[in-house]
Amino acid sequence: MTLAGVLLGAAMGVFLHWGWVRRGPSNRLRLPARWLLNARALVNSEEQKVWTWLSAAFPDHAVMVKVPVMRFTIPSTRDLPENNNQRWHQLLEGVYCTFSVCTLDGKVLGCVDVPGKRGLSRGQREMKEELLLACGIGYTTVRSTSLPSAGAMRTAFLGEALIPEIESQATRRGDSSFHAALDEFTSEKMRASKAQALQELKDKRAAETEPQDTVNNAGFSPDGTGSFMTRDKK
Incomplete structure (x- = not known):
C-alpha cells in the first residue's frame, strides 16, 4: 500500500469517527414520540x-x-x-x-x-x-x-428560646457599645442554644x-x- 493510500485511509477514519461523535449526543438526547410518564x-x-x-x-x-x-x-x-x-x-x-x-x-x-x-x-x-x-x-x-415539640424545633433551627431574654436585656441600656457587645454575646449564645437543641433531637432520634x-x-x-x-x- 502506498503512502498516499495510508494517509487517505487515516483521513477517512478520522472523518467517520468525527461524524459518529457528532451524531452520538443527538441520538441520545432525541425527544421521544410519546412521554411514557405520569404525574x-x-x-x-x-x-x-x-x-x-x-x-x-x-x-x-x-x-x-x-x-x-x-x-x-x-x-x-x-x-x-x-x-x-x-x-x-x-x-x-x-x-x-x-x-x-x-x-x-x-x-x-x-x-x-x-x-x-x-x-x-x-x-x-x-x-x-x-x-x-x-x-x-x-x-x-x-x-x-x-414528633418533637414545636418549641424544640424552633430552638434548634432559630435559637428562638433566647429571644425574650435578649429583648429584655436590650431595653435596659441604650448606648451603642452595650448593644454591640450584646449582639456579639447574643450570636454566640444563640449558636450554643441551637447546638444544644440539635443534640437533644439527635439523642432522641438515637433511641x-x-x-x-x-x-x-x-x-x-x-x-x-x-x-x-x-x-x-x-
Whole structure:
C-alpha cells in the first residue's frame, strides 16, 4: 500500500469517527414520540404529616420540599483546584433533604429528613449532618409517629428560646457599645442554644431503631439520600 493510500485511509477514519461523535449526543438526547410518564404526588403520606406539622411549627417561614443541597450551598473558595463547582456537583448530585425550613427571602435555616420504610443509614445521616453544619444549617430526622415539640424545633433551627431574654436585656441600656457587645454575646449564645437543641433531637432520634447496613449505595431515592457510596460505622 502506498503512502498516499495510508494517509487517505487515516483521513477517512478520522472523518467517520468525527461524524459518529457528532451524531452520538443527538441520538441520545432525541425527544421521544410519546412521554411514557405520569404525574405523582411530591410527598408520601408519612411526609405529608410531617410537612403539615412543620408548617404549623414554622408559620412565619417557608417549608420547601426536596430541594437539592447544591441549590442552597456554594463552594467557600473557588481558587483551589479541589474546591471547584464540578467536583462538588459530582459529589452531591442527587443529595437532598425531605424538607428545608427557610426565611421568606430564601435563606435555609434547617433541614429535616423523613426516613422511609427502609430508614436512613448512619452514613447518609452523618454525611448530611457534617455537610450542613459546615454551612451553619441545622439538620435532624423526624418521624410522624415521634414528633418533637414545636418549641424544640424552633430552638434548634432559630435559637428562638433566647429571644425574650435578649429583648429584655436590650431595653435596659441604650448606648451603642452595650448593644454591640450584646449582639456579639447574643450570636454566640444563640449558636450554643441551637447546638444544644440539635443534640437533644439527635439523642432522641438515637433511641429509635435504624437500619445497620454495612455498605449503602446512597443513590437518588425517595428517602432523599445522596449519589455516592457511604460506609456505615459499626
